[in-house]
Amino acid sequence: MVTKAGHNCDEIHIVFDTYREDSIKNGERERRGKSKEMVVLDVISLNQNVPVVLENFWSSSIGKTAFQAFYVEWLTTNYQGTKPLYLGISPQAWTVSAGCASPFPRLNCTHEEADDRMMFHVQDILSHRSGPTSITLSSGDTYVFVCLLYHITVNWRDLGLKELWLVRNSGVRRS
Structure with missing residues (x-):
């Protein structure tokens, strides 16, 4: 999906939210999650079953952070594109090419x-x-x-x- 969306681009950037323990936004996130049966997955793997109701998974900050870590790992192994791919996962940014994810300090940013x-x-x-x-x-x-x-x-x-x-x-x- 990402490479298809970026087919006319010279480079692709994927930027994620950050979920910090000390965030002022945690109260709102917690409130949203309480109205659902939250599914918390702190580690995600390729062969893991996906929750039936994804909304219940996405209401968990822990699950979102685990997904980001999984996605970086998956892209490192599976991204075969020829275009530079940059990932903004606070606070560190990464560049991904076939088989390798490397820190890209120029894009490091702590914005939540x-x-x-x-x-x-x-x-x-x-x-x-x-x-x-x-x-x-x-x-x-x-x-x-x-x-x-x-x-x-x-x-x-x-x-x-x-x-x-x-x-x-x-x-x-x-x-």
Whole structure:
């Protein structure tokens, strides 16, 4: 899915939220999880059964963090693409190529929300490229759109941004 979405791109960035124990957001996450029968998986493996109701799994911060670790490991083994693949998993960023995941300190970022770290990744792309650059982001969060409007005006005006596209993924399955 990732390589298909990035077929016209020079590089692909995947940015995750971070789930910290001392987060001010934990109260809200806990409240959301209590309304469901939360499924907590602290380790995820390839042959593990997937919870029947995924919403119950996604309400667990522990499960989301375990999924991120599994996904990095899976990509390290299975990513066969030729394009650079960057993973923003706070606080450390990674670059993945066939069979190898390496730290990529330039993209290290401690922001808790992926929405904020996406802006950091865009800034990095624009700062390290010469010439006109087109960027496509995928997010279902209105906050990302608002942040993009700000950064286009304040930070990216003179960095060669030619086009910026936001694909809104609403969680509705597309065929």
